[in-house]
Amino acid sequence: MSLPSEILIKMYRAMLRIRRFEEQIWEVYTGGLMHGLAHLYIGEEAVAVGVCAALRDDDFITSTHRGHGHCVAKGGNLEAMMAEVMGRVTGHCRGKGGSMHIADMSVGILGANGIVGGGFGIATGAALSAQKRGTDQVAVCFFGDGASNQGIFFEVMNFAAIWKLPVIYVCENNHYGEYTPTGNVTAGKSIADRSLPFGIPSTTVDGSDAIAVYEATAKAVERARKGDGATLIECDTYRYRGHHVGDPGEGYRTKEEIESWMAKDPIQQLRTKILDNNIASGAELDAEEREVEKEMENALEAAKAAPYPDVAEVNQHVYA
Amino acid sequence: MSMRKMTYGEAVKEAMAEEMRRDPTVFLMGEDVGKAGTVFKVLLGLHDEFGDDRVIDTPIAEAGLVGLGVGAALTGSRPIVDIMFGDFIALAMDQIVNQAAKLRYMSGGQAIVPITIRSTMGAGRSSAAQHSQSLHAWLAHIPGLKVAIPSTPADAKGLFKTAVRDDNPVVIYEDKMMYALKGMVPTEEDYTIPFGQADIKREGDDITLIATSSMVHVALEAADILAEQGISAEVVDPRTLVPLDRETLIESVVKTTRAVIIDEGYKSFGITGEIASIVYNSAFDYIDAPIVRLGAMDVPVPFSKPLEDATIPTPEDVVKAVQDMKIR
Numbered sequence: 301m302s303l304p305s306e307i308l309i310k311m312y313r314a315m316l317r318i319r320r321f322e323e324q325i326w327e328v329y330t331g332g333l334m335h336g337l338a339h340l341y342i343g344e345e346a347v348a349v350g351v352c353a354a355l356r357d358d359d360f361i362t363s364t365h366r367g368h369g370h371c372v373a374k375g376g377n378l379e380a381m382m383a384e385v386m387g388r389v390t391g392h393c394r395g396k397g398g399s400m401h402i403a404d405m406s407v408g409i410l411g412a413n414g415i416v417g418g419g420f421g422i423a424t425g426a427a428l429s430a431q432k433r434g435t436d437q438v439a440v441c442f443f444g445d446g447a448s449n450q451g452i453f454f455e456v457m458n459f460a461a462i463w464k465l466p467v468i469y470v471c472e473n474n475h476y477g478e479y480t481p482t483g484n485v486t487a488g489k490s491i492a493d494r495s496l497p498f499g500i501p502s503t504t505v506d507g508s509d510a511i512a513v514y515e516a517t518a519k520a521v522e523r524a525r526k527g528d529g530a531t532l533i534e535c536d537t538y539r540y541r542g543h544h545v546g547d548p549g550e551g552y553r554t555k556e557e558i559e560s561w562m563a564k565d566p567i568q569q570l571r572t573k574i575l576d577n578n579i580a581s582g583a584e585l586d587a588e589e590r591e592v593e594k595e596m597e598n599a600l601e602a603a604k605a606a607p608y609p610d611v612a613e614v615n616q617h618v619y620a
Numbered sequence: 621m622s623m624r625k626m627t628y629g630e631a632v633k634e635a636m637a638e639e640m641r642r643d644p645t646v647f648l649m650g651e652d653v654g655k656a657g658t659v660f661k662v663l664l665g666l667h668d669e670f671g672d673d674r675v676i677d678t679p680i681a682e683a684g685l686v687g688l689g690v691g692a693a694l695t696g697s698r699p700i701v702d703i704m705f706g707d708f709i710a711l712a713m714d715q716i717v718n719q720a721a722k723l724r725y726m727s728g729g730q731a732i733v734p735i736t737i738r739s740t741m742g743a744g745r746s747s748a749a750q751h752s753q754s755l756h757a758w759l760a761h762i763p764g765l766k767v768a769i770p771s772t773p774a775d776a777k778g779l780f781k782t783a784v785r786d787d788n789p790v791v792i793y794e795d796k797m798m799y800a801l802k803g804m805v806p807t808e809e810d811y812t813i814p815f816g817q818a819d820i821k822r823e824g825d826d827i828t829l830i831a832t833s834s835m836v837h838v839a840l841e842a843a844d845i846l847a848e849q850g851i852s853a854e855v856v857d858p859r860t861l862v863p864l865d866r867e868t869l870i871e872s873v874v875k876t877t878r879a880v881i882i883d884e885g886y887k888s889f890g891i892t893g894e895i896a897s898i899v900y901n902s903a904f905d906y907i908d909a910p911i912v913r914l915g916a917m918d919v920p921v922p923f924s925k926p927l928e929d930a931t932i933p934t935p936e937d938v939v940k941a942v943q944d945m946k947i948r
Binding site for chain 2: 360391393394396401404406411413414418420421422423424425427428430439451452455458462616618619
């Protein structure tokens with residue numbers, strides 16, 4: 301375990317924040333405080349956290365419909381996120397985007413996206429912009445196994461390869477595109493293989509292992525900053541809950557399968573590693589948990605107390 | 621104002637070159653825009669001045685191309701994206717409609733998306749059904765986009781420069797039949813035309829001909845013929861569809877009491893219907909005859925010349941529409 305201990309603790313805390321946020325969303329949604337759609341990230345925390353821990357604040361990410369985890373990991377504010385999903389004016393997007401469109405340009409979150417594969421063009425373009433402006437910023441495109449079948453995936457890999465763009469494609473393969481097993485609708489042995497014809501190196505990592513994800517990302521970031529181009533990282537992961545709140549996630553998935561993934565829970569895994577290596581004590585980690593709990597409570601209370609946007613705002617922000 | 625005579629194509633190129641000299645974050649990308657200067661050759665020389673870094677040949681991949689433009693625009697660049705034929709915008713619709721047009725609103729005003737998408741429109745080159753359509757109504761339908769359709773070299777230059785400087789996604793359509801059209805063009809660096817200002821291309825009293833893009837020239841020709849018949853036609857060019865200068869259109873019809881609207885998009889569900897409804901709603905009490913709408917025939921644009929010609933409004937169609945109103 302060669303990672304600095306502050307990175308390990310930071311990742312542990314970030315995963316806890318995501319987990320608690322999503323659990324809270326479940327309660328908020330089923331309690332009728334939130335409308336629309338909520339796609340929970342529980343079980344996939346190590347991907348967002350491992351990737352974002354290897355990025356700088358001024359690097360860019362594009363996110364997906366299952367995007368809360370990415371936004372928390374990249375520096376989104378829990379209170380503004382909770383307010384956004386509840387449609388309040390204090391939300392990141394003043395209540396205009398909601399769960400599927402959270403953006404915080406100040407920390408490089410170029411937006412979650414309701415179109416499957418919607419981030420491919422934006423992230424690759426952000427990488428092009430970084431290259432043109434002569435910065436060493438990197439752009440990360442989070443996408444799911446389902447998006448790997450969208451045609452634009454192959455278009456942007458071609459662009460990224462011919463121009464050596466500083467972009468990292470992070471596939472969260474949670475094995476189901478909505479309700480359909482990935483293998484039923486996806487050709488080839490792996491999604492990671494799909495970049496190889498373009499000359500873009502790829503790797504497959506255990507998406508429940510935040511350290512493995514961090515290390516793979518750090519390598520890709522270094523390559524991108526040096527001007528050597530893109531990387532594809534496929535993370536093997538799983539969502540514990542259904543496609544969205546309202547889908548129990550059963551029927552198309554077996555109990556055994558769900559339990560086998562929960563047995564290697566990303567948060568527990570990292571906790572064990574931290575304890576085994578004497579990086580922090582159980583008491584210290586419990587204290588982290590209590591702090592996150594407190595932060596979450598405050599965020600929820602603030603969001604609940606926040607007003608809805610004035611209807612006069614409905615036609616603001618259509619144009620700059 | 622100092623002026624120089626140039627073609628429509630030269631005016632577009634000059635606008636682009638001036639904006640690229642002025643602002644280092646502006647770059648152009650598209651299929652064959654580099655040494656080839658586009659398939660229409662209108663940008664020849666641009667690559668010589670700005671090189672591979674800023675005049676960039678791309679793969680034939682319109683969705684990715686526009687998608688990259690959107691991402692670049694979100695993050696500090698001001699890309700101009702060239703879509704060779706307006707028909708090909710269909711391949712990039714998700715990027716334009718669901719991404720470019722929405723990102724500012726969905727982010728609650730955090731984002732700007734200063735991308736200029738230039739494309740072409742217009743039949744008349746025997747290019748058949750997939751290289752001849754005028755689909756500007758599609759994008760005018762989407763909140764969050766601006767749409768410009770210049771009809772003269774001077775307008776092309778002024779509107780193009782405004783498009784590049786605008787912080788919103790702008791789609792600018794050039795009629796490919798007009799590239800060789802000549803006209804006087806202001807040469808000042810800061811010559812721009814504000815969006816949402818219609819231009820009265822010819823003043824008249826008896827009838828208003830509201831026309832867009834190449835149909836402005838059809839209307840002007842019709843106005844000449846009508847003048848010989850003692851009918852004074854006013855030709856009004858909206859120049860931008862979004863934003864649309866409703867006031868100028870309405871004022872003209874209030875003055876003349878009659879209108880023919882001519883646009884090369886398909887007639888059904890298009891620009892002419894929208895403008896007619898705006899004029900009816902605001903000038904109903906002043907109107908002396910039903911408004912006539914002329915557009916492309918509702919058929920795929922055919923290849924064979926006599927068939928193709930039959931689908932596009934002509935000066936004679938405009939004259940006949942006006943004569944049927946029995947003004948004199």
